[in-house]
Amino acid sequence: MTVRDVVVVGSGFGGSVAALRLAERGHRVTVVEAGCRFADADFAASPWQAHRLLWAPRLGLRGILRVRVLRNLLVLTGVGVGGGSLAYAGVLHRPAAGAFRRAGWDPAVDWAAELAPHYAVAERMLGAAPAPLPDADGAGEAVLRRVAGDAGAGGSFGPTRVGIVLDSPGRPVPDPYFGGRGPGRTGCTRCARCVLGCRVGAKNTLVKNYLHLAGRLGARVLPLTTVTALAPRPDGGWWVHTAPTGGPPYRRGGGLRADHVVLAAGAWGTPELLHRCRAAGALPGLGPALGTRTCTNREVLLAVAAPGFDVGPGVAVGAQVRADEATVVQLCRVGGAGHPLSALLAPLAGAGPGALAHWPVRGFGRRTALLLAMEARPSSLTSRLRHGRLALVPDEGPGEPARLPAADTLARAFAGHIGGSAYGLWWNRLLGLPFTAHLTGGCPLGTDPRTSVADPGHRVHGHPTLHIADASVVPAGLGCNPALTVTALAERAFSAWPGA
Numbered sequence: 001m002t003v004r005d006v007v008v009v010g011s012g013f014g015g016s017v018a019a020l021r022l023a024e025r026g027h028r029v030t031v032v033e034a035g036c037r038f039a040d041a042d043f044a045a046s047p048w049q050a051h052r053l054l055w056a057p058r059l060g061l062r063g064i065l066r067v068r069v070l071r072n073l074l075v076l077t078g079v080g081v082g083g084g085s086l087a088y089a090g091v092l093h094r095p096a097a098g099a100f101r102r103a104g105w106d107p108a109v110d111w112a113a114e115l116a117p118h119y120a121v122a123e124r125m126l127g128a129a130p131a132p133l134p135d136a137d138g139a140g141e142a143v144l145r146r147v148a149g150d151a152g153a154g155g156s157f158g159p160t161r162v163g164i165v166l167d168s169p170g171r172p173v174p175d176p177y178f179g180g181r182g183p184g185r186t187g188c189t190r191c192a193r194c195v196l197g198c199r200v201g202a203k204n205t206l207v208k209n210y211l212h213l214a215g216r217l218g219a220r221v222l223p224l225t226t227v228t229a230l231a232p233r234p235d236g237g238w239w240v241h242t243a244p245t246g247g248p249p250y251r252r253g254g255g256l257r258a259d260h261v262v263l264a265a266g267a268w269g270t271p272e273l274l275h276r277c278r279a280a281g282a283l284p285g286l287g288p289a290l291g292t293r294t295c296t297n298r299e300v301l302l303a304v305a306a307p308g309f310d311v312g313p314g315v316a317v318g319a320q321v322r323a324d325e326a327t328v329v330q331l332c333r334v335g336g337a338g339h340p341l342s343a344l345l346a347p348l349a350g351a352g353p354g355a356l357a358h359w360p361v362r363g364f365g366r367r368t369a370l371l372l373a374m375e376a377r378p379s380s381l382t383s384r385l386r387h388g389r390l391a392l393v394p395d396e397g398p399g400e401p402a403r404l405p406a407a408d409t410l411a412r413a414f415a416g417h418i419g420g421s422a423y424g425l426w427w428n429r430l431l432g433l434p435f436t437a438h439l440t441g442g443c444p445l446g447t448d449p450r451t452s453v454a455d456p457g458h459r460v461h462g463h464p465t466l467h468i469a470d471a472s473v474v475p476a477g478l479g480c481n482p483a484l485t486v487t488a489l490a491e492r493a494f495s496a497w498p499g500a
């Protein structure tokens with residue numbers, strides 16, 4: 001086997017799998033990451049620490065969560081060494097079998113069968129286990145179970161599966177996953193602050209599994225470095241142009257030489273980079289499919305609160321039910337006391353005057369159950385470059401939802417159970433602006449270069465040494481949290497890497 005220089009762009013789920021699996025094969029791996037590197041103590045201790053939570057480097061915010069406000073969509077993505085795993089809630093679910101029959105998945109591949117063994121590997125690597133259901137009768141999970149039971153959907157209730165060290169709350173434990181090759185950990189304290197990054201050290205971010213193990217094998221990570229362009233070399237390799245992240249535009253960056261490049265910059269970053277390369281004439285092989293099949297998970301976030309209600313301690317996303325055939329609703333909590341989300345609520349229509357009395361300004365974290373709904377129906381956008389920036393143009397179809405009736409019904413029933421009120425987010429309800437934290441697509445896989453960007457082995461058509469391994473290859477909403485599927489797809493791709 002020939003040892004190759006491989007540059008991986010982005011250190012999220014796909015990029016971390018690439019780093020480990022290629023380092024295991026002895027390749028020289030460099031991971032280039034636009035965001036910062038964090039130790040557990042660097043994460044925000046509360047959601048009010050915007051400089052530790054949010055990412056807007058030109059404003060001095062160097063956290064883990066980037067918010068992009070487009071005309072038609074609000075997009076949340078994770079940033080930093082570990083990508084979306086820094087801000088994710090740790091939920092690791094396989095989609096329903098029918099997910100791979102949706103338009104966009106290449107019908108020549110039996111995705112469900114091919115991915116099955118790779119899901120098992122991804123679950124083991126990310127440490128997926130059922131979330132503990134709190135004992136307290138009044139806790140959010142118990143209410144959700146009763147609400148589902150009343151609606152005849154009690155059988156759909158269950159704990160989420162999460163990648164979190166759940167034993168030994170608050171106590172240091174030796175590496176529980178990799179026979180001592182992984183880092184020591186601390187058990188989850190049920191503080192529910194997973195999305196802030198997890199200062200406890202209990203959440204299984206990619207830094208604690210794939211990237212840690214890749215680092216032990218010699219893979220290096222360059223944080224705060226943005227890949228700005230790719231240029232093919234005559235020898236079939238690549239010149240990867242980089243610049244310090246957030247630096248002034250006139251500051252020239254450097255470059256890296258690579259035999260292979262793995263694009264893993266996420267469903268925003270990878271299509272954006274490819275659009276820019278195509279606009280600069282650098283990638284003649286790229287066809288018309290670039291940017292197509294961009295989609296959300298059709299998510300809506302609701303809140304339910306009551307003065308005497310206590311959602312209880314727990315992980316950030318503890319249980320889920322089906323609100324109807326297409327809609328899954330997950331019970332979320334944010335922990336702590338006050339929270340900026342309390343200023344973003346608007347009562348659901350018909351909530352009545354009680355909604356003002358129940359408004360959870362004080363003790364939001366304790367008094368509020370958040371309900372994240374995802375609808376498994378087609379979502380279809382196409383990304384384009386507009387004035388040098390990525391824009392998402394809606395395709396024909398129903399458009400992204402700002403509200404989901406089945407989720408509203410469930411939230412109202414939940415509010416009825418606790419004697420409180422149900423709320424949505426005001427930009428959803430009043431401005432009709434949808435949001436997503438689960439953007440996927442833009443680089444579909446397939447054999448036909450007119451309808452796909454890369455082949456089923458993740459190699460970009462016409463550029464066999466350029467690979468894509470991130471959420472951009474997921475061409476249709478999964479109806480469940482996407483990180484496990486992104487990981488399993490990358491495991492599949494790198495199990496068949498040239499020279500394996």
Ligand SMILES: Cc1cc2nc3c(=O)[nH]c(=O)nc-3n(C[C@H](O)[C@H](O)[C@H](O)COP(=O)(O)OP(=O)(O)OC[C@H]3O[C@@H](n4cnc5c(N)ncnc54)[C@H](O)[C@@H]3O)c2cc1C
Pocket residue numbers: 009010011012013014015032033034035065076077078079080081082083084085087088089090091092093195225226227228264265266267269270273317437438439469470471472480481482483484486
């Ligand atoms: C708040 C929040 C909570 C979430 N919770 C869950 C959950 O519980 N379960 C779940 O399944 N999913 C969850 N998600 C979604 C999940 O995080 C994403 O689906 C997943 O991270 C996508 O993985 P990826 O490999 O495509 O890339 P990402 O994880 O997005 O990583 C891409 C990386 O590339 C970097 N990058 C981008 N452009 C460049 C460039 N030009 N040069 C260098 N680096 C670059 C970015 O900084 C980023 O670190 C959540 C998302 C958010 C925002």
